[in-house]
Amino acid sequence: MFIFVLLGFTAPSITRRGTLMSALLNLLPHRLSQRLTALYFTVSSFSLQRRPLTTQQTAMASMTVTKIPALKDNFMYLVVCNATRQAAVVDPVEPDRVLEVARAQGCKLNQLLTTHHHWDHAGGNETLCERYRQNPDWGELTVYGGDDDRIGGLTNRVRQDDAFTIGQLRVRCLSTPCHTTSHVCYYVEGPGADEPGAVFTGDTLFLAGCGRFFEGTPQQMYDALIGKLSALPDGTRVYCGHEYAVQNLRFGAMVEPANEDTRALLEKAQQADLEGRRALVPSTIGQEKRINVFMRVHQPSVQAFVGQSTPLDTMQALRAAKDKF
Numbered sequence: 001m002f003i004f005v006l007l008g009f010t011a012p013s014i015t016r017r018g019t020l021m022s023a024l025l026n027l028l029p030h031r032l033s034q035r036l037t038a039l040y041f042t043v044s045s046f047s048l049q050r051r052p053l054t055t056q057q058t059a060m061a062s063m064t065v066t067k068i069p070a071l072k073d074n075f076m077y078l079v080v081c082n083a084t085r086q087a088a089v090v091d092p093v094e095p096d097r098v099l100e101v102a103r104a105q106g107c108k109l110n111q112l113l114t115t116h117h118h119w120d121h122a123g124g125n126e127t128l129c130e131r132y133r134q135n136p137d138w139g140e141l142t143v144y145g146g147d148d149d150r151i152g153g154l155t156n157r158v159r160q161d162d163a164f165t166i167g168q169l170r171v172r173c174l175s176t177p178c179h180t181t182s183h184v185c186y187y188v189e190g191p192g193a194d195e196p197g198a199v200f201t202g203d204t205l206f207l208a209g210c211g212r213f214f215e216g217t218p219q220q221m222y223d224a225l226i227g228k229l230s231a232l233p234d235g236t237r238v239y240c241g242h243e244y245a246v247q248n249l250r251f252g253a254m255v256e257p258a259n260e261d262t263r264a265l266l267e268k269a270q271q272a273d274l275e276g277r278r279a280l281v282p283s284t285i286g287q288e289k290r291i292n293v294f295m296r297v298h299q300p301s302v303q304a305f306v307g308q309s310t311p312l313d314t315m316q317a318l319r320a321a322k323d324k325f
Ligand SMILES: [Zn+2]
Pocket: 012, 116, 118, 179, 203
């Protein structure tokens, strides 16, 4: 019983007491806490609802991104360079499903991008590495992630502005600590300047929301959302780690009842079933600047809701309000 109480508290998507229990979980050896979290997600993904299996694709001139639902409300992403068929996967918590999709698309998957160490994102890393060891003809699997021993299978530890390629696609790493100390977002661009890029934001930026401040400060989330992610071109597609649209937009509509963009998107989200809501991802940086209250902490309307007058105090107070929402 204790285990399930503990596990219930650890799921960032479900609990309001996550910060406290995350701290308690950090007291356990990392392997034990990962196992308990794995058990929790496995049980909840089978017991809470039927698991939707539909993948959705965005095809651009230079890249194709396939969104693969995982667990209860996570997203994994397969990113393919159209010219070379080289591919990378972001947060493959269900590695065999990813391999199935990669096989069906006939791409060469040799890179794994980890946003952060939480089990529902990095929990498949070691299994995927094992599959590559068992099949040497697939070639090497390079595993990227922040400098953190809690991430399994890491081969390449990345920092702010580190860059690499997926075929002809350019990837730039954005260090965004706060949800966890080593959280990384990945900005991917095609070779030409004529199409928008894509950013994979893990649990830092969600559609209309942001991740909990488990291991960081309001200043760090401010730097991530305002300093780094808001600075990307408005057309950048935002691929986040979870489907939380309705919950986040309801909070946004409470903070800014006069925001027409928020109300319109909330209405759309509420009319859709889970599959339809998943279709709201990707968002764009431009849309997030219009609807995401955590990216709007300079707005008088948002500051007024929490009774603060600076963006940083507003960030802190908003997160506290959302934790209780
Ligand atoms: Zn997380």
